[in-house]
Amino acid sequence: MHLVPDHGEVSAPLGHHVREVLTRRTDGWKPPKGGGLYRFLKLAKQETQRVVWMLPEASQRRFIADHMPEADANATDRFIEYFKRQALADPYTLLQSLPSGKDGAQIQVFKGLSLEAALYVASLTGSIIHVDTEAHWAQLLIHAQPGGTQSQSKWGAVRQALSDITIPVELNAQQVAKRINSGDRPPIRNLLRRLVESISTPEGGADPSVLATQIRQVRRKVERTGKHNGDSTQLPVHLDLHVPPAGFARHEVQRMLVMFAGVTKPQSIPCALRLVFEEPKADMSETPLLPTNQAAGPSGTASN
Incomplete structure (x- = not known):
């Protein structure tokens, strides 16, 4: 390399x-509004x-x-x-x-963790998986659990509460670093940790209905964190929770954990989150790919 x-x-x-x-x-060029x-x-x-x-x-x-x-x-x-x-x-x-x-011809290459690599790292570190594309979400649901397995109904209230919240995702790395250094953590962070712990150890975790109520209570505070000015660049997203009965796992990944990581009892990943981005509002003033006949005239006027 x-x-x-x-x-x-x-x-x-x-x-x-x-x-x-x-x-x-680029003198005088302005980036798109919005x-x-x-x-x-x-x-x-x-x-x-x-x-x-x-x-x-x-x-x-x-x-x-x-x-x-x-x-x-x-x-x-x-x-x-x-x-x-x-x-x-x-x-x-x-x-x-x-x-x-x-x-x-041009070659475009997009890099990302494969499903197996993501499962391996998540299992090894005790993490969960989150995805932000439909393709990766479909791959996870089809190939990391028995096909067609539905999310556990007992977590339905939590799933609905999460999907109702508009969570601002910060894209400006400097803003993210600034908030981390200042201890400015998202208000829903601790609740998500409790959620994962409760799914992993249901016998000692919080009741799903209680978690759902607490998530709804912090909704306004979470959505207010998105109202920043200056260099903040945020995307509004909703969270989709999936909790399969047996968790997410693949046999080949579990074998790798035993053979190469020394894990004696590989654990499945209890749940996964999908980031669902809101559709942006259309801007009717944007330049069309193909202009109308009026705009296409050599002098910018209609030709009869």
């Missing part, structure tokens, strides 16, 4: 030149638009034909001009042309 670059791989003049160009091209998940989705949409603007003209014409088959030759020409204007005005559009086909 190549972690430290060789001196020959770093070009200081190139780095200074890139910074100079980016500083000049915050949280909406801003991330807006940036992703802008990147999709950027890819279309950078395509060769022949590829752009095919794109228009596929998405707007009713567009005639004049409308297509106006769309092409619109793409060119947007590319010139956008500071993040590549200056060089983007080839199509295999020559212009």
